[in-house]
Each structure stands twice: as structure tokens, then as C-alpha cells.
Amino acid sequence: MRGNAILTVDLNAIAANWKTLCHAHRGPVAAVVKADGYGLGAVPIAKRLRREGCTHFFVAQLGEAVALTPHLRDATIYVLGGILPGDEAAFVKHDIIPVLNSMDDISRWSQYARLLGRTLPALLHIDTGMARLGLPPEDIGLLTSNSAWLYGISLRYVMTHLACADEPHHPLNAKQRIRFADACARLKAPLRSFANSSGIFLGTDYASDLARPGAALYGINPTPDKPNPMHIPLKLEACVLQVRSIAAGTSVGYNATWEARHTARIATVGVGYADGYPRILSTQASACFNGQMLPMAGRISMDLMTFDATNAPDLVPGSMLELIGPSVPPDLLGQQAGTNGYEILTTLGRRFVRQYIGA
Ligand SMILES: *Cc1c(COP(=O)(O)O)cnc(C)c1O
Numbered sequence: 001m002r003g004n005a006i007l008t009v010d011l012n013a014i015a016a017n018w019k020t021l022c023h024a025h026r027g028p029v030a031a032v033v034k035a036d037g038y039g040l041g042a043v044p045i046a047k048r049l050r051r052e053g054c055t056h057f058f059v060a061q062l063g064e065a066v067a068l069t070p071h072l073r074d075a076t077i078y079v080l081g082g083i084l085p086g087d088e089a090a091f092v093k094h095d096i097i098p099v100l101n102s103m104d105d106i107s108r109w110s111q112y113a114r115l116l117g118r119t120l121p122a123l124l125h126i127d128t129g130m131a132r133l134g135l136p137p138e139d140i141g142l143l144t145s146n147s148a149w150l151y152g153i154s155l156r157y158v159m160t161h162l163a164c165a166d167e168p169h170h171p172l173n174a175k176q177r178i179r180f181a182d183a184c185a186r187l188k189a190p191l192r193s194f195a196n197s198s199g200i201f202l203g204t205d206y207a208s209d210l211a212r213p214g215a216a217l218y219g220i221n222p223t224p225d226k227p228n229p230m231h232i233p234l235k236l237e238a239c240v241l242q243v244r245s246i247a248a249g250t251s252v253g254y255n256a257t258w259e260a261r262h263t264a265r266i267a268t269v270g271v272g273y274a275d276g277y278p279r280i281l282s283t284q285a286s287a288c289f290n291g292q293m294l295p296m297a298g299r300i301s302m303d304l305m306t307f308d309a310t311n312a313p314d315l316v317p318g319s320m321l322e323l324i325g326p327s328v329p330p331d332l333l334g335q336q337a338g339t340n341g342y343e344i345l346t347t348l349g350r351r352f353v354r355q356y357i358g359a
Pocket of ligand 1: 195196197212214216
């Protein structure tokens with residue numbers, strides 16, 4: 001089956017991005033492959049990065065971790081979202097390490113360790129500025145004043161997460177760094193895990209024993225105010241289903257929001273908002289054909305969209321248009337759609353034929 005669109009993921013480019021991050025961080029670097037590897041395929045990506053030497057993988061949920069385990073040998077998988085009550089046995093069975101985000105998580109993990117009569121590994125997450133998950137620094141006193149809390153728990157890393165790492169001059173970065181250093185000192189943390197993608201580029205003050213980049217692996221610019229140091233490892237190409245010439249004054253698409261000013265050639269592709277291409281990009285975004293940008297014409301439909309190909313006489317039915325990729329970066333589409341590249345990637349649809357280079 002050919003499919004209306006092909007999503008090509010270049011695992012060599014993702015591997016090269018991971019190497020770039022290792023070099024920039026000057027310390028161990030994990031791979032965050034939550035949300036199916038930011039929409040690009042957690043299993044092939046994790047397998048390829050394991051071959052490259054990556055041994056630490058982060059996901060958001062236990063289900064994602066369980067799906068990865070059969071594909072990774074001699075690697076550790078961590079679940080950022082913590083342990084839900086009742087999931088303790090599954091973590092142990094699959095050798096998956098939870099991130100403990102609350103006193104309640106800690107208490108349940110310690111109780112389970114006592115029950116099994118063994119030590120269980122964990123990461124401890126301290127909240128230093130997100131107010132989302134993690135222990136508030138005030139709770140650290142409880143842990144340090146009563147060792148029973150962490151009884152049976154072997155803390156592999158103490159971690160925190162930066163809220164504004166993509167804004168290098170934001171004052172919260174330094175505040176979080178100081179709060180984290182203080183928390184680690186009080187906890188006598190042996191190992192620390194700190195930076196996400198952008199955090200790696202904040203400089204050596206933000207280095208740690210394990211960086212946790214996701215976005216940059218997938219081509220999202222970790223330094224938005226500078227040129228992108230990463231490769232864009234994906235290309236979404238849609239096949240032109242039909243090309244038609246229309247007279248001046250002819251409208252295109254639902255609600256007739258776009259009208260040809262002159263005689264125009266309209267190319268229709270079989271990708272729409274049901275494929276995760278945001279409908280709000282109607283008449284905003286462009287697609288690339290042989291290095292030439294073709295503006296969108298009219299509203300995006302559920303399964304179809306239309307581009308003005310008047311200036312591309314070589315375009316014919318069967319031609320391929322790049323909708324997302326090196327010429328149409330996810331960051332750009334995200335910006336045009338009033339969101340970010342992360343959301344563009346993680347909402348990519350399930351109907352594309354997917355092919356992997358470098359598996
Ligand atoms: C998603 C996530 C990351 C990865 O962040 P990127 O900005 O994609 O590099 C790291 N740590 C935590 C806690 C996360 O939730």
C-alpha cells in the first residue's frame with residue numbers, strides 16, 4: 001500500500017542529535033522517548049539509541065515503559081509520572097524504575113520494599129519551580145529527619161525539571177539551579193539528573209550526572225534564539241491526488257474563505273486535520289515542492305488540504321509535497337499554529353505509512 005502520505009524518520013539523524021547532546025553536556029545523557037518518542041516511534045528510536053550507547057530511557061507512563069522493555073537490553077527505563085497505587089508489582093516485575101514525585105509515592109514504594117524484603121530502586125523528584133510534580137523543598141526536612149521514610153529505597157538519582165530552560169535569561173533558571181543544589185546537598189544525593197534539551201545549552205552550571213533531553217533529539221531547536229544545532233530527523237510527504245486549474249474568482253474549500261485572484265492551479269493532498277495537521281494553519285502554512293514553497297489555499301479539511309501550485313508547473317498528480325521536515329520545520333509550524341513544535345510532533349497522525357532509515 002502506498003498511502004496518502006509517508007512519514008520518514010531518519011534514525012541516523014536522531015543518533016547524530018544524541019551525540020551532539022552528549023558532546024554539549026559533557027556528562028551522561030539519557031533519551032526521553034515518552035509519547036511514542038514525541039510521535040516519531042519510541043521502539044525504533046530507543047533501539048537505535050541503545051546501539052549508539054544510550055542506556056537510560058525516560059517515559060511518562062508505566063504502559064509506555066512496559067512496551068519498551070522487550071526491545072532494550074542492559075538499559076534502564078524510568079517512568080516520570082510516578083507510581084499509581086497498585087502498580088508497584090508491575091514496576092518490580094518489569095525492572096522499571098519509578099520517579100517518586102510525592103511523600104505518598106515514597107511511602108508506598110518503601111512499604112512495598114519492606115513487603116518484598118529487598119531494596120527497590122527509584123529516582124526522587126524535587127520540585128524547584130514547576131509546581132507540577134515532585135516534592136516541594138519543604139518536604140525534604142521530613143526525609144532527612146526520619147530515615148524510615150526512605151527505608152528500602154535505593155535512590156539512583158535526585159532530579160528536578162527546569163521550567164524556562166528555553167529562555168536562557170529567565171531568572172527562574174538560576175533560582176531552580178540554586179534550589180536544586182541546596183536540595184541535593186541536604187539529601188546527600190550521590191547522583192543528580194537536571195537538564196532537559198534546552199537546559200543542556202544553559203552551560204556547565206546546569207550539567208549533572210544525567211541529562212534528560214527529548215525535544216532536541218527530534219529536531220526541535222533547544223536554543224530558540226539561535227540557529228538550530230540539531231538535525232530535523234523527520235519528513236512528512238504527501239502525495240498530490242489531483243491538480244486543477246481554476247478561473248479568477250473561484251473559491252477553494254469549506255466556507256469559501258480563499259478565492260483565486262488570477263487563474264490558478266490548485267493541488268490537493270490527502271492529509272488533513274484528522275492526521276494531526278492543525279486546522280488553525282488553514283491559509284497560514286506552506287508546503288515544499290522541489291525547494292519551492294507553495295502557500296496553502298483555503299481551509300484544511302479532515303482528510304484533505306489544498307495548495308496554490310500556480311508557480312510550480314512541474315507539479316502533477318503523484319508529486320510529493322513536504323508538509324513537515326527540514327524545509328518546513330516543526331518549530332515553524334508550531335509557531336504559526338500558536339503552539340510549539342512539541343505539539344506538532346506529538347499529535348502526528350496514525351494514518352501515515354512510516355518508514356525508518358538506519359534501523
Ligand atoms: C518531557 C520531560 C523532559 C524532556 O524535555 P525536553 O524539553 O523535551 O528535552 C525531561 N524531564 C522531564 C521531567 C520531562 O517531563
